[in-house]
Amino acid sequence: MPEDCKDCSLANTCIPSAFAEHNIHKLDKIVSPTKQYPRHRNIYHQGSNFQALYIVKSGALKTYITNSKGDENITGFYMPGDIVGLESISKRRYLNTAKTLTDSRLCRVNYQELAELRKYTPALSDWAINLFSLSLASGQDFFNCLSQHTAVARLATFLLTLSKRTSRSDQYQLDFQLPMSRQDIGSYLGLANETTSRAFTKLVDKNCIHKMNKEIHIVDLEALQECSNLTMEHSKKSY
Amino acid sequence: MPEDCKDCSLANTCIPSAFAEHNIHKLDKIVSPTKQYPRHRNIYHQGSNFQALYIVKSGALKTYITNSKGDENITGFYMPGDIVGLESISKRRYLNTAKTLTDSRLCRVNYQELAELRKYTPALSDWAINLFSLSLASGQDFFNCLSQHTAVARLATFLLTLSKRTSRSDQYQLDFQLPMSRQDIGSYLGLANETTSRAFTKLVDKNCIHKMNKEIHIVDLEALQECSNLTMEHSKKSY
DNA sequence: CGTCCTATTGACAAATCTCAATGTCTGTGG
DNA sequence: CCACAGACATTGAGATTTGTCAATAGGACG
Numbered sequence: 001m002p003e004d005c006k007d008c009s010l011a012n013t014c015i016p017s018a019f020a021e022h023n024i025h026k027l028d029k030i031v032s033p034t035k036q037y038p039r040h041r042n043i044y045h046q047g048s049n050f051q052a053l054y055i056v057k058s059g060a061l062k063t064y065i066t067n068s069k070g071d072e073n074i075t076g077f078y079m080p081g082d083i084v085g086l087e088s089i090s091k092r093r094y095l096n097t098a099k100t101l102t103d104s105r106l107c108r109v110n111y112q113e114l115a116e117l118r119k120y121t122p123a124l125s126d127w128a129i130n131l132f133s134l135s136l137a138s139g140q141d142f143f144n145c146l147s148q149h150t151a152v153a154r155l156a157t158f159l160l161t162l163s164k165r166t167s168r169s170d171q172y173q174l175d176f177q178l179p180m181s182r183q184d185i186g187s188y189l190g191l192a193n194e195t196t197s198r199a200f201t202k203l204v205d206k207n208c209i210h211k212m213n214k215e216i217h218i219v220d221l222e223a224l225q226e227c228s229n230l231t232m233e234h235s236k237k238s239y
Numbered sequence: 240m241p242e243d244c245k246d247c248s249l250a251n252t253c254i255p256s257a258f259a260e261h262n263i264h265k266l267d268k269i270v271s272p273t274k275q276y277p278r279h280r281n282i283y284h285q286g287s288n289f290q291a292l293y294i295v296k297s298g299a300l301k302t303y304i305t306n307s308k309g310d311e312n313i314t315g316f317y318m319p320g321d322i323v324g325l326e327s328i329s330k331r332r333y334l335n336t337a338k339t340l341t342d343s344r345l346c347r348v349n350y351q352e353l354a355e356l357r358k359y360t361p362a363l364s365d366w367a368i369n370l371f372s373l374s375l376a377s378g379q380d381f382f383n384c385l386s387q388h389t390a391v392a393r394l395a396t397f398l399l400t401l402s403k404r405t406s407r408s409d410q411y412q413l414d415f416q417l418p419m420s421r422q423d424i425g426s427y428l429g430l431a432n433e434t435t436s437r438a439f440t441k442l443v444d445k446n447c448i449h450k451m452n453k454e455i456h457i458v459d460l461e462a463l464q465e466c467s468n469l470t471m472e473h474s475k476k477s478y
Numbered sequence: 479c480g481t482c483c484t485a486t487t488g489a490c491a492a493a494t495c496t497c498a499a500t501g502t503c504t505g506t507g508g
Numbered sequence: 509c510c511a512c513a514g515a516c517a518t519t520g521a522g523a524t525t526t527g528t529c530a531a532t533a534g535g536a537c538g
Contacts, residue, residue: 076379137326146429194495196517
């Protein structure tokens with residue numbers, strides 16, 4: 001049962017937000033019906049021709065690069081509302097491999113047709129440019145975290161970021177699931193997975209969080225932010 | 240002596256490349272004449288209202304965030320042809336501080352007017368979206384480097400990236416200047432500056448590079464890439 | 479030529495990685 | 509429903525790398 005973009009729960013932030021009501025139907029022509037994927041399923045593969053962007057409707061994805069030694073190197077995690085594949089547009093080739101972490105539903109957007117649609121819908125370009133700028137900004141935030149702090153600080157920042165992204169707002173969601181393994185988190189943060197585990201233990205000992213398996217509960221948000229040490233000043237200001 | 244955009248040496252990759260010849264003059268109206276700045280001069284400050292993008296005509300810039308402890312945290316380096324400020328578009332506020340590293344010449348592009356111009360020049364939006372995608376891609380490359388462990392690997396990746404950017408092509412330029420201090424490199428790579436120094440020494444000992452002060456010469460490109468360990472597979476493929 | 483700032487090098491402390499052992503969860507098949 | 513195997517997570521101990529503090533060396537600039 002395909003769902004029209006105008007009725008989508010993500011419509012207020014996703015592509016439909018760039019369209020006037022009476023024009024949204026144009027969008028349905030280029031978006032494939034939301035499709036269900038089982039977990040650990042490849043969506044696209046590094047090096048193959050770039051054809052479409054994917055939007056996470058539910059579930060979660062990771063992207064990774066396989067280096068010469070065969071290690072997976074995580075480049076990103078994607079939650080509902082996130083758009084996957086943006087960095088591959090300019091090279092016309094997927095720069096990484098995308099894989100579901102859990103059972104997920106994805107919308108597929110043909111990029112060529114989206115670009116075509118932009119010609120007749122200037123607001124769509126505005127929307128895209130804003131989206132890109134946001135992606136760069138959050139990338140920098142995180143980059144900044146990686147380039148500075150200890151394992152605990154990195155993990156704290158990671159959890160805070162995830163907390164916000166889970167809520168799909170500027171609020172922190174105090175309870176959320178980690179869809180990815182310790183290994184994945186470690187790869188993303190540049191830590192051995194043992195170090196990641198120990199960092200979790202420290203955050204629990206400090207009473208910043210509780211955790212039961214993949215379920216995280218933030219007990220003391222302030223303390224967690226303290227650990228994170230990330231300059232989120234511009235974020236604070238704008239919220 | 241202001242120079243028209245159509246005569247600019249960067250015209251083939253910069254904004255003018257999005258315009259038909261007879262339309263380029265529209266661009267001159269929104270680009271302030273190239274201006275000379277001395278080194279260590281602030282261009283814009285973290286938190287102030289976002290009004291313009293800057294394009295590096297010559298010289299080099301760094302951007303950084305000052306965290307709660309007062310440390311400078313480098314978020315990026317910008318070389319000729321690079322556009323500074325993209326991550327600040329969506330929040331309408333500069334997310335970091337930009338400062339010249341050396342004497343530099345910069346073009347200032349009023350963003351509001353640029354956005355206006357996009358409405359009547361769809362190719363300009365296409366150009367912008369490609370640019371953003373490229374920025375995300377190089378961001379990911381580097382992010383990936385940071386999540387690698389050793390200091391030598393990080394520095395090697397940094398030098399390779401800089402080498403390519405200096406040439407403003409997909410070739411590696413074997414001789415180039417480092418416009419920034421060891422401290423800046425260290426901050427960018429998440430290393431103490433002493434560690435950065437030692438990493439330089441190791442690269443010299445391994446006969447990957449020669450260096451005389453800020454002047455770098457790549458002696459053995461393959462060996463340097465070996466040290467870098469960065470998967471540049473998609474880069475290799477497309478060149 | 480001398481001063482200031484930056485870069486390099488050394489020694490020790492602290493953090494992280496690696497290897498190994500143990501514990502825990504998940505899904506499968508009896 | 510339970511038992512079990514395989515994957516994942518946690519913890520420990522020693523090796524390695526990096527950070528920190530301090531001293532020295534080298535360039536840039538007046």
